[in-house]
Amino acid sequence: MKNILIIGATGQIGSELTMKLRSIYGNAHVVAGYIRGAEPKGELLESGPAEICDVTDGDAIERIVRRYRIDAIYNLAALLSVVAESKPLMAWHIGIDGLIKVLEVARQHGCMVFTPSSIGSFGPESPADGTPQDTIQRPRTIYGVSKVTTELLSDYYHRKYGTDTRSVRFPGLISYKTPPGGGTTDYACDIYYSAVRGEKFICPIAAGTYMDMMYMPDALNAAINLMEVDHARLKHYNGFNIASMSFEPTQIFEAIRKYKPEFQMDFDVDPLKQANADSWPNSIDDTCAREEWGWKPTFNLDSMTQDMLTRLSKRLLG
Numbered sequence: 001m002k003n004i005l006i007i008g009a010t011g012q013i014g015s016e017l018t019m020k021l022r023s024i025y026g027n028a029h030v031v032a033g034y035i036r037g038a039e040p041k042g043e044l045l046e047s048g049p050a051e052i053c054d055v056t057d058g059d060a061i062e063r064i065v066r067r068y069r070i071d072a073i074y075n076l077a078a079l080l081s082v083v084a085e086s087k088p089l090m091a092w093h094i095g096i097d098g099l100i101k102v103l104e105v106a107r108q109h110g111c112m113v114f115t116p117s118s119i120g121s122f123g124p125e126s127p128a129d130g131t132p133q134d135t136i137q138r139p140r141t142i143y144g145v146s147k148v149t150t151e152l153l154s155d156y157y158h159r160k161y162g163t164d165t166r167s168v169r170f171p172g173l174i175s176y177k178t179p180p181g182g183g184t185t186d187y188a189c190d191i192y193y194s195a196v197r198g199e200k201f202i203c204p205i206a207a208g209t210y211m212d213m214m215y216m217p218d219a220l221n222a223a224i225n226l227m228e229v230d231h232a233r234l235k236h237y238n239g240f241n242i243a244s245m246s247f248e249p250t251q252i253f254e255a256i257r258k259y260k261p262e263f264q265m266d267f268d269v270d271p272l273k274q275a276n277a278d279s280w281p282n283s284i285d286d287t288c289a290r291e292e293w294g295w296k297p298t299f300n301l302d303s304m305t306q307d308m309l310t311r312l313s314k315r316l317l318g
């Protein structure tokens with residue numbers, strides 16, 4: 001990778017991935033693609049090139065790819081699971097009509113493509129514990145349906161045209177810079193905001209509901225390391241399971257209480273979020289990612305909690 005385009009550079013993943021890629025490849029070599037209404041600000045805007053890049057506008061993508069001689073595209077444009085359920089057609093339009101535009105430009109210009117998949121690509125018929133890499137995927141959400149389609153389309157372009165497409169199935173991502181907005185796993189971010197603000201947290205997910213989660217620094221490393229690895233080492237390409245921790249609401253609450261003993265939590269379960277969570281794995285098996293490209297997470301629940309509380313306190317309270 002020499003010149004990189006991030007589509008969705010101002011979102012939860014994009015805002016951090018863009019800065020990390022700039023620190024590795026050089027500021028001028030990483031273009032922040034954004035849509036109107038989600039303009040980059042601060043260091044994201046000031047540190048390197050930025051272009052309007054709607055994922056559903058193939059001509060715009062192609063213009064940027066030509067202008068900056070892009071050789072790798074990180075396609076992060078998507079609606080998360082809860083928002084997607086209220087706008088299924090838009091979720092499909094962004095997730096899949098958009099992906100086809102990206103893949104077509106990549107095919108014609110020889111770009112690599114990274115498009116996230118998710119634990120949401122599994123469904124109630126998938127084995128819930130230690131969900132294997134290759135198993136039944138019959139998700140019940142439009143988010144999951146579009147993620148399975150993402151994996152299949154990316155594999156299709158790889159097989160048919162030799163386009164170098166790669167992806168991971170991200171767990172719920174926890175971060176302190178940009179909030180996720182509209183996902184089922186958002187509670188695991190929101191809980192830290194409440195803890196730092198000294199507020200009681202109202203948890204929308206029932207006690208006992210396990211889901212895979214990951215701290216953002218590990219997620220960024222996963223994306224970059226997978227894109228960097230020698231193609232010949234890979235057997236799977238699209239949709240690697242990656243895992244670092246699985247917990248249920250009471251466990252993250254207790255992890256925070258270790259540092260904030262006065263912190264309180266109540267439950268007010270959101271039926272849509274709960275249904276999504278119940279249909280997703282409790283924990284996934286990431287053996288293939290470990291074997292094929294050396295995936296290894298660095299944070300666990302306790303080290304993430306310490307880091308989140310420290311950094312979020314600095315951000316929110318100064």
Ligand code: SER
Pocket residue numbers: 080081082118119120143170171172173182183184185186
């Ligand atoms: N974080 C996503 C969501 O909750 C799942 O990958 O929608």
